[in-house]
Amino acid sequence: MTPERYDRIRETLDKRQPDLTVITDEVYKPHNLSAIARTCDAVGIPKIHCIWPKDKYRLRTASTAGSAEWIEVQTHSEITGGIRELQSQGMKVVAAHLTDRAIDYRSYDFTQPTALLMGTEKEGVSDEASELADEHLIIPMYGMVQSFNVSVAAAIILNEACYQREKAGMYQSARLPAEWYERLLFEWCQPQISKLCRQHNLAYPALREDGELVDPQGFSRLYNEITAG
Numbered sequence: 001m002t003p004e005r006y007d008r009i010r011e012t013l014d015k016r017q018p019d020l021t022v023i024t025d026e027v028y029k030p031h032n033l034s035a036i037a038r039t040c041d042a043v044g045i046p047k048i049h050c051i052w053p054k055d056k057y058r059l060r061t062a063s064t065a066g067s068a069e070w071i072e073v074q075t076h077s078e079i080t081g082g083i084r085e086l087q088s089q090g091m092k093v094v095a096a097h098l099t100d101r102a103i104d105y106r107s108y109d110f111t112q113p114t115a116l117l118m119g120t121e122k123e124g125v126s127d128e129a130s131e132l133a134d135e136h137l138i139i140p141m142y143g144m145v146q147s148f149n150v151s152v153a154a155a156i157i158l159n160e161a162c163y164q165r166e167k168a169g170m171y172q173s174a175r176l177p178a179e180w181y182e183r184l185l186f187e188w189c190q191p192q193i194s195k196l197c198r199q200h201n202l203a204y205p206a207l208r209e210d211g212e213l214v215d216p217q218g219f220s221r222l223y224n225e226i227t228a229g
Helices: 003-014 028-042 079-089 125-131 152-167 178-189 191-199 216-228
Strands: 020-025 047-050 074-075 092-096 114-118 135-139
Touching: 003 028, 003 114, 003 178, 020 028, 020 152, 028 125, 028 152, 074 079, 074 191, 079 092, 079 114, 092 152, 114 152, 135 178, 178 216
Parallel strands: 020 047, 020 114, 047 074, 092 114, 092 135
Antiparallel strands: none
C-alpha cells in the first residue's frame, strides 16, 4: 500500500454519496450494466440496486474498467420490493420514463435522497414501476431518434445529479456513515484479507493510518488457528 494509493482511497471515500443510487429494472445486457456501474463510480455512488430474479448478479470486471471493485451491488427479486425498500429508506425513486407527468431531468432536485430507476432495454420502465415511482424524468431530444441507450441516458442524468450536488457542496466532506466508511476503507486497502475474513466469519483486524494491519502477525496466528481446526 503506497501513500499515494491510500490517499486516493480516502479521497474517493470522502466523496461517496450514500443517498444517491441507481436501480435497474432487469437491464440484462452486461455491457449496459457495466457502463452504468462505471458512471456510478465516477459520480460517487457507492451502491447500486439491480432487479435480477434469477440469481445474484455480479458485474463483469472486464467491461467495468475496474469499477466493479468499488461499487457494491444489491439484487432484488422483483421491482415492487426493490422500489419500496428504497422508499422506506427515505429515497425518492425517479424513473427515466416518457409520460404525461414527466419533467425535464434538469428540473429535478438531485440534492435530495434519490434513486434513479432505469428500465429494461426493450420495454423500458414497466407499468408497475411507473406507478410506484415518485417522479418521471425525461431527457429532451431534438433529433429523429426518440430515446438514448439505457446506459447513455443514465450517464446524462447522473452527470446532472453530480453537477447539482457539487454546486451544493455535497462532495466537500465525507458523507458515508462511519461504519460503512470504515468497512469500505478496510476492504479497499486489504482486499485479500477482507476475502479471508468473510470466508471464515472473522472480524476485520485494525488498520494503521497508512492502510496496513496494526498486527499482521497476530492476524496470521489467528487465521492459522482457525483454518487448522
